[in-house]
Amino acid sequence: MxxxxxxxxxxxxxxxxxxxxxxxxxxxxxxxxxxxxxxxxxxxxxxxxxxxxxxxxxxxxxxxxxxxxxxxxxxxxxxxxxxxxxxxxxxxxxxxxxxxxxxxxxxxxxxxxxxxxxxxxxxVSCGVGSSAVCMDKVFTKKLLKQEGLPVVDFKVFYKKDLPDGLSDMVMEVEQSFGYPCFVKPANLGSSVGVSKAHDREELKKAIMLAAEFDRKLLVERFIPAREIECSVLGNDDPAASLPGEIIPSEEFYSYTAKYFDGGKSKLLIPAPLSAEETERIRDLAVKAFKALDCSGMARVDFLLSKVTGVAYINEVNTIPGFTNISMYPKMWEASGLSYGELIDRLIELAIERHRKKQELKLTL
The missing domain is CATH 3.40.50.20 (Rossmann fold)
Structure with missing residues (x-):
């Protein structure tokens, strides 16, 4: 063969x-x-x-x-x-x-x-539209919110308004949800350029740092939460893995904590959740995948409030990490699908999606 x-x-x-x-x-x-x-x-x-x-x-x-x-x-x-x-x-x-x-x-x-x-x-993975939308955290949150799915409160700012508008940005954040808060470039992953600001000076520095990486900046309300992730696999009928939980070695799961902390961050797979919480996370992950028209694969990241128990969708990653410590393949391994079988399935899904697209008409 x-x-x-x-x-x-x-x-x-x-x-x-x-x-x-x-x-x-x-x-x-x-x-x-x-x-x-x-x-x-x-x-x-x-x-x-x-x-x-x-x-x-x-x-x-x-x-x-x-x-x-x-x-x-x-x-x-x-x-x-x-x-x-x-x-x-x-x-x-x-x-x-x-x-x-x-x-x-x-x-x-x-x-x-x-x-x-x-x-x-x-x-392999999502098409042009869903890839673009999921890469942009602002578009992702707006679409998920439109679909009635839970996201944390957020504000959007633009690099073009810096540095003159920095004080106005800080005032808007303080009046909306205050400190602490997270500041992120809208179009990066792996926590690159992400900061947690505890006061006005840290917020100013965080906004300027994020602006080094993107023209669009996202500031989010902080909620005391557990960091839960869930892998989704499929095309028209996607399935969700068992969720996993991240206990970061730092105050949040930063770029350093993800890849260079020598294994100090803990990855709990499956996450220690009740059966009801597990199914709720899996259901929300699939709903987010479908709402954003994803295909092939995506990792859906959640913030599970320690106060209210509400699971907020934080991000959707269309090409999640595949290192030997990455959550996406590890969650599928815990769900009964080995790393090698996962790769086989992703390639099969890519070919299946392409074949179905070839059946569509391009002209009348």
């Missing part, structure tokens, strides 16, 4: 470049080499695309680029390949399905998904 040619795309130009490298290493390492011919495609921090066939451990530390060959993916529906030019010789690497392992802007936000659509090639 001929192997399925899978292009694993990693790296990218976002602040989560290093996280993507770790995720890609884990995925390639686990993929069944008897089923798949893997074509690793890396994107550098300055946006250059390369194909790489060396030691996959070099993907993890970023040294893969030393042995990589420049390529481009033509937005041509008939090509379905990556084209490399090496010493004047053209080589075409044909691809059956693409597995993007890109976190953050220019990867998880619908941009590369648009390229894959133009190539008319199956790809």
């Amino acid at each position: 001929e192997k399925l040619k899978v292009g694993v795309v990693f790296g990218g130009q976002s602040g989560e470049h290093e996280v993507s490298l770790m995720s890609a290493y884990s995925i390639i390492n686990v993929m069944d080499k008897t089923k798949y011919e893997i074509i690793p495609i890396g994107i550098t921090k300055d946006g250059r695309w390369h194909v790489y066939f060396g030691d996959i451990s070099k993907i993890r530390d970023g040294s893969w680029i030393d042995e990589a060959i420049p390529i481009f993916l033509p937005p041509d529906a008939g090509s379905k390949c990556a084209i490399a030019l090496n010493n004047g010789v053209e080589t075409r690497y044909y691809i059956d399905v693409i597995f993007p392992v890109l976190h953050g802007p220019r990867g998880e936000d619908g941009t590369v998904q648009g390229l894959f659509e133009l190539m008319n090639i199956p790809y």
